[in-house]
Amino acid sequence: MDYLRTLGSAAVSTLVQKSGLNLPFTLGSKVNTVNTLYNLYDGTKRDDGSPVSVFEYDFSDASKRNTRPLAQNALRKLRITRHPDVLKFMDAIESDSTIYIMTERVRPLTSVLPSWSSKDQQDRQDWLVWGLHRVSVPLTFLNDPCSSTHGTLNVNSIFVSPTGEWKLGGFELLSNPKEDTSVLYTSASLYPGLMTIAPPEVKKSGWSVLKQHDVAAADAYALGLLLHTLFNPTLPQPATAQPPHPPPPASSRGSIPGPLFALFKKLLNPSPGTRITAKHFLEVGTTEEGFFSSNPLVKVCLGLDNFAISSESEKSAFIRTLTESKASLPPEFGANRVLPSLISALEFGGASAAAILPLVIQLGANVSPEEYSNTVAGPLVKLYSSPDRGTRMALLEHLPSYIEKLDKKTVSEKIFPHLQTGFTDTVAIIREATVKSIGLLAPKLTERLLNNDLLRLLAKLQVDPEPSIRTNTCILLGRLAPTLGYNTKRKVLVPAFSRALKDTFVHARVAGLLAFNATIDCFEIEELATKVIPNMSFVLVDKEKLVRDQAFKTLNVLLKRLETHAESMVRTYLPLLQGLTKTSPARICSGRS
Template identity: 65%
Template sequence: MDYLRSFGSAAVSTLVQKSGLNLPFSLGAKVYSCETFWTLYDATKREDGSLVSVFEYDLTHPLNKSTIPLARNSLRKLRTIRHPDVLRFIDVVESDSSICIMTERVRPLPLALSQSSSSVPREREDWLIWGLHRISVALAFLNDSASSTHGNVRPSAVFITPSGEWKLGGFEVLSSPKDDLSVIYTMGGLMPDAMAYAPPEVKKEGWSALKDVPVPAADGYALGLLLHAVFNPTHPPPPTAQPPHPPPQVSSRGAIPSSVFPSFKKLLNPNPKLRMSPKILLDIGMAESDGEGHGFFVNNRLVKVCAGLDGFTLSSESDKASLLRTLKESASSFPPEFVSYRILPCLASALEFGGASAATIVPLVLQFGKNVAPDDYGSIIVAPLVKLFASTDRGTRIALLDNLSDFAEKLDKKTVVDKIWPNLQTGFTDTVAVIREATVRAIILLSPKLSDRILNNELLRHLARLQSDPEASIRTNTCILIGRLGPSLGYNTKRKVLVPAFSMALKDSFVHARVAGVMAFMATAECFEMDDVAGKVVSAVVGATLDKEKLVRDQAFKAVELFVKRLEAHAANMVTL
């Protein structure tokens, strides 16, 4: 079983060996041993190869015997609670030796904080406030909608997705305080370092004290400690965390933003009935008033951008334009993972609906793409753009064609032949001239990746038709394209196609089309056999020396001179009989 070779888990190995189970995931490297009994692994979902995480609980470990009910409570809650800001459950494998929970791919917050790539204080602060906003939303949902207390809010219960978003996990003691037998009352003290994150009332009277306080009280207090921990990771817990729990002083603010500090103090109020709840923190943070200590969430750049992206397709055109302008102006300052896994997928999704925004969104996607890791560029940038070639929306098509130069080099031949060309060629016959012309120009960039069959047959049939297009600029560009393609065409195709195509251009009523015809003859001079030069090419070009337009005549004389010199050189080397 090679897919288990790197997991390093005796429990999982035993699970497979004894049960013969075909696991739905392939375990990778061990990421973290969580404080809450779980070991976290990177993994791959076997069904589709997507990246996932696996939390393993070893049921056979002697130290875990007493906390098995907490592990099962965590599984049960994670399985049933579905919320955008809660760790997303995918699957579970249970046996006598272990519980393995598969979730979306994540890293624990402590690890993410230590590996944070941002060295700019403002960017880091934006990310932390955005993350605390998401955790506050999750806790408000659990406290109010689910009437439950999380009871284990701490850095190791928060997980970070590849996009940098914060997800709430750690549901070992999550329960309803209305239930006298809730695990939070009977087993809350079994959590590692339980007292370090417990509110004052629990430290004084035990976990059963939560029966007589508001549902959010414990979570509000722990949220305050979490807030302190992420902004001041090298500082000890604030003095208010220890008896006699004095109110937080300005001296304990550290790096906590001044706008957040008033709420921080209220979260750590030792009186549970006066303590701020996560919902109230959320309301104050989202308040758009100018009052002191308000609006720290709603004015956060990442919060604004996420709200705009989530509702983009339903937004008014002015709101869309405002968001896109913000993204463009701030493109270089967003965290790379936020760009790759949050902004770009939303923009690509928005493009699927088509519309005038495509002209702005496609260049923006490519602008953001400059900061995407090379290994991810294909999946994050190229794949969504290639998919859009199937769109029937003309705004989307023209945006792709106008910006093709920015990603054409990243396209492989198979993608161009199998996915782009079948859709692209419909542009040659589009009723809108702008689409036809843009399609012709695009071929210059894609021609090196077209198959011989397409170049010598399908494409040339389209171009032959376009040489009679009603639009003069399209006829001109078609002739220029055939001239550029000339050296790439097959031997027989060159002899059959080039002279008739360029000769046709020399008879065009549009002066620049005639110039293009002469220039194309010169550009493909090496493509003609000497007998064709003498018998067909010179006779076709020489007539243009008497064109009514001087621009055409001047180029024609240059062409005649070029071909005559080639004939003279060839004749000088001929063997005299």
């Protein structure tokens, strides 16, 4: 099978068909080899191209054939176990020499742990405690309702999904003592290195002794050792892991947080009858002031899961928590888990929309440029069709944060048709925000929209009841002027700015004067003299000094432009007099023929 992976996908497909296998995936690069039991590969699902992981159990080597029951148990148990925190089974292929198990795309926890070694101590601790929570929940599920023992709980049986969440796998020995096919009690010795996490009772009497104890006992002991490995990766196993299994002294705490250390000692109790279970560990941690309940990442997950059914006050409290902890969120968790949930929440609108949108934009910064369009921009664009005013207002207020990532076609065809309803909204603040947004959107509008549809809408806003909207509309027209078509400038600018000069609102009149001043290059010289100055001269004697002062400033600028042009003109323009004799003028003046 290694030979197949050295070939191109077409060659692999051909050889697979000849061998009788029809793989539902294409194998990619090799990620890891775990305990010589299996190889982990990145893969691609054939039917839709989505990323997957592939666990390959290869028995072509005679030394591995006796481990086949472990692989078959992993396949059987993973296929029937459904839990959000358990590795998601997708498909499997079994032949005489190989078993392939296809799951959701994951990475081994062992490959992720080193990247957190250099992080801030508190951030790393929060991440590890969150991970222990994600492991304790499915472990409790397997022990309690499933009445089973996992049997191989360690860093090699935990994986990390693209969302950054820990997933429990490693089901090679998962067993229910009441089943005849339970491999934990008969074949555990086939699992390489398993004795390193075996509890004292197993080291004393073998794996079959577990049938006499609580199904959670062995997993609880392994959970204690896992806790030590996660927080003290450079330290050897605690002394309690070896006979005579003394209780962990205070000096063995290392970097284990205080609240966890007390339970850590109880998890490693050498007596299975008095050893606490993963369920007890989880219950203590999730009390009101427990180490799980107070963990920011656990809070975020819980808040996301319950957001849709939360009250507005609960939503506000959760958003505050998320805002405070967003900087410490694992990037993949923020981009792939939190972000989609927030975008989904935005679709329902409501009072929380204004607070959610900034988080969406900030977390979206961690999304790759290739994925941004679909992951962030696409959902944001769809929100422009929302009738919820809170959502629309938030979109407009934060437009500067994402406008550069939107293309011209998207703005013209998907945003503007919905945006233009804001010009006629009955709520003034929406109309004003819509006007202000055009300054950012205009460069991405088509010429037809800019020179026709938009100007018709702005013309109506120049007579809006709200003076601030009339003022901002005039300012906007002044900024848009250089981008308008030649004929549009001739028809629109002077009437629009002149209308502002007749406004009853002082600042609207000032805006009209400033617009004339700013767009001086948009007018022909003749227009300045025959249209602009005559249409603005009356405000030179405006009742408000603020307007009069600006009028004279603008007039001076216009006059200087005209003076400069006049100096470049010929002294006279009398073609009739060219070529006449010296006496001709006298004759003409005297009226003689």
